[in-house]
Amino acid sequence: MKFFLISDNTDTQLGMRIAGIEGVVAQTAAEASEALNKAVSDENIAVVLMTQKTASFCAERVKDIKLNYRRPLVIEIPDRHGSGGVTEAIGRYVEEAIGIKL
Numbered sequence: 087m088k089f090f091l092i093s094d095n096t097d098t099q100l101g102m103r104i105a106g107i108e109g110v111v112a113q114t115a116a117e118a119s120e121a122l123n124k125a126v127s128d129e130n131i132a133v134v135l136m137t138q139k140t141a142s143f144c145a146e147r148v149k150d151i152k153l154n155y156r157r158p159l160v161i162e163i164p165d166r167h168g169s170g171g172v173t174e175a176i177g178r179y180v181e182e183a184i185g186i187k188l
Contacts, residue, residue, distance in 0.1 A: 087132030090158075092121045094139040098165060107135070115143035122147060125158060134158045137165040153183055 091102045091109025099109050112118035118140040125134045141148050141162045151160050 088130050089133045089135060090125045090128075090131045092118060092125070092134060092136045092140045094118075094137050094165060098137055098163075102135070109135070112140050112143070118143040119147060122151075122160075126151060126155070129157075131158050134160045135163050136160060138162050139165055149182075 089102075089107045091099060091107050092112055093099045093102070093109055094112060096111055099111050102109055110117075110121045112121050118136075121140075122134065122136070122144055125131050136148065141160075148160050148162075151158070
């Protein structure tokens with residue numbers, strides 16, 4: 087099983103590639119959605135890492151995958167501009183999934 091990155095910048099992609107994680111750069115909502123759909127359909131990809139900006143491009147699709155799919159695990163990672171509310175996003179997903187507010 088592999089990791090896959092969907093990033094909005096080449097710096098993140100290069101860093102992940104050095105760590106052995108392949109990925110793509112998506113500058114638009116259409117590119118992010120297309121990359122995510124390809125990753126979901128690839129049975130070899132177990133974890134999709136998405137920068138917060140690319141995840142925001144297709145937030146509803148990401149939410150659907152997190153709540154309703156066993157694979158892949160979609161993880162939002164901070165980009166080079168800061169955390170941008172990862173903690174809040176995790177809290178929202180937990181609350182929506184099991185009804186417990188953290």
